[in-house]
Amino acid sequence: MRHLIIGASAAGITAAKTIRQWEPDDEITVVSADTQVHSRCMLHHFLSGHRTAEGINFVAEDFFEKNRIRWLKGERVDRVDTAANLVHLDCGAEVPYDRLLIASGANFFIPPLPNFREAKNVYGLRDLSDAQKISKAAEGSKRCVIVGSGLVGLDAANALCERGISCAIVEMADRICPLQLDAVAAKPYQELFSKAGCTFYLAEKAAGSEIDAQGNIVSISLESGTVLPCDFVVVAAGVRPAIGFLEGSGIKTGRAVEVDRYLRTNIENVWAAGDVAGITGIWPNAMEQGETAAKNMCGTEVPYENTYGMKNTMNFYGLTTLSLGINTPQEGDEVVVRESRDSYKRAILRNGVVTHVILQGDISNAGFWQELVKHQIPVGHLKKSVFDLSYADFYQYDPKHGLFEWNLPQE
Ligand SMILES: Cc1cc2nc3c(=O)[nH]c(=O)nc-3n(C[C@H](O)[C@H](O)[C@H](O)COP(=O)(O)OP(=O)(O)OC[C@H]3O[C@@H](n4cnc5c(N)ncnc54)[C@H](O)[C@@H]3O)c2cc1C
The missing domain is CATH 3.50.50.60 (FAD/NAD(P)-binding domain)
Incomplete structure (x- = not known):
């Protein structure tokens, strides 16, 4: 079986690694416009001068060789021909595949402001x-x-x-x-x-x-x-999924590549994972999607389970904040806050369910909050502040299926 992966970042590299683990003898080719594997999350360390380009690489030097992965680096995909199972590169070369993963991420967006798209700087x-x-x-x-x-x-x-x-x-x-x-x-x-x-x-x-x-x-x-x-x-005005090269391929796209719960596109032997699939735009989710898509490319039926939900951590100048969920308060929402000298916490509750949390300063208990938000666990009926809840308040908790059973007296 010939697996072809477009993209050598969070989703693409994780997919390649997973396919190699599951199918030791299959052929794997990765094609990427990137000439070096690197973490986007660490680009600021390169920009500040704290790390070299090599210092933000997230795979071992011998990763491709050791895993017997052919890497076409610095090559841009121009077009995908799903009828012939061929990917056409900018340089004129064609790469055949049996199974294709689109993990091309996203491109930054320059708004159409005067001179912005033409200027050199x-x-x-x-x-x-x-x-x-x-x-x-x-x-x-x-x-x-x-x-x-x-x-x-x-x-x-x-x-x-x-x-x-x-x-x-x-x-x-x-x-x-x-x-x-x-x-x-x-x-x-x-x-x-x-x-x-x-x-x-x-x-x-x-x-x-x-x-x-x-x-x-x-x-x-x-x-x-x-x-x-x-x-x-x-x-830094947002990104757009990198789908331009899919025009005319028959692969269904809207704002992003459309996928089912197995991350398969409308074309049977084509999957998509990471930012290009438009589910969320964070690194751990892209990795998780790469892994899921890869398993499905190896012939299993694994649905994608979004472990992290919408999660952003930031740490600037020693101040850490975690944001979980979607930060869009609406009329009728309950907004609860708890502050101390060193921490600030704010939760938005909609119909008794936590839709967004900010934890600043003290981000302990983050895993618990993540579960509450991701699984939309009702908490509005409890006689306890949401800030005082913990796993101890459950008598049964099954993280895989998000099953929470409360151990508290209910109204
Ligand atoms: C500055 C910055 C900071 C970030 N910080 C964080 C953070 O702290 N935490 C977090 O969770 N997320 C962060 N993110 C987001 C995170 O980096 C992305 O969610 C993640 O990189 C998505 O991975 P991906 O594999 O889907 O795509 P990408 O990382 O975008 O990689 C796409 C790959 O596809 C290749 N490619 C694209 N088009 C083509 C083509 N036509 N032909 C060939 N190859 C192609 C590219 O060369 C690249 O290898 C940050 C992003 C940026 C830009």
Whole structure:
């Protein structure tokens, strides 16, 4: 059997490893635009200068050789022909397959703001080559504008501040990291980043830019009229699943590749895993999906179980925060808060179910919260604050099936 995997990152590498374990004699080929395996989550360590490119590699040097995996590195897939079971590369080569995994992740998105898509000094941050470009731009620069204050924008700001660059951060929302944090949890981060050399422009939108004769943006103007001079721009305004090369393949896509619960696409011998499948955009989920898809490519029937749900951990300047679930409070929700000197906790309860939790400072009990959110365990009827609950409140708990039985008197 010939397995072909597009992508050499969290999903693709995990899939290749799993197939090798399950099918010692099958042929495995990985093709990736990346020329080096690396962790996207560690790009800021490269950008800050704390790690080399090799220092963010997450596989052993002999990984491909030892696992007998053919790796076509630095090769971009141009087109997939599902009728002929062939993948066409940019270089003109064709790679045949019996089973195909699409693990091509996502691409950063540059909004159609004046000059943003044409200028030479506007960068996204998705992979090592992006970090290398930003690193080069940072040499000899003093000021940068970062559009977007989500986790990627803050990663970039954190690294660039360490290199002595002043970062002006523009955010449409009224607080930083709005998908994960509320105003209370965002404030200490804003203070820490400000101390490190960042200036924040919240509830603001980039509206225009001035470009010089060399094609570099020299200032960004905001809707309020504020003008931010800069040497370069980093855009951290979201990502889009990398599905462009699937056009005309017959593989069904919407915003992402459409998959069933076995991560199979509408084409029988094609699966998708990781960010390209659009289920969640975090590393551990991409790995888990890569593993599940691989097992199914080996002929089993393993449904994908999302162990982590929507989970983001951040640690900047020694302050750790965990955000679990979807942070979209609605009318009628109950929002409960517990604060102490060193910690802040906030939970959103919708119809008695915890839909989002912020744990800042003290993230103990995180596994328990993860289970509550993921399995949508009803807690509203309990005569105890949600912050005082723990596994001890169950007499039966089956993590595999998310079965919780309460050990408490119920109304
Ligand atoms: C700066 C940054 C920080 C992050 N921090 C965290 C974090 O702290 N925690 C967390 O959980 N998640 C984090 N993430 C998200 C996490 O990195 C992604 O969820 C994860 O990388 C998804 O893995 P993937 O294998 O699906 O795709 P990707 O990592 O995007 O890899 C896609 C692979 O496909 C290849 N590829 C794409 N298109 C083609 C093509 N046409 N032809 C050939 N090859 C192709 C690429 O070269 C690459 O090898 C971060 C992301 C970024 C950018």
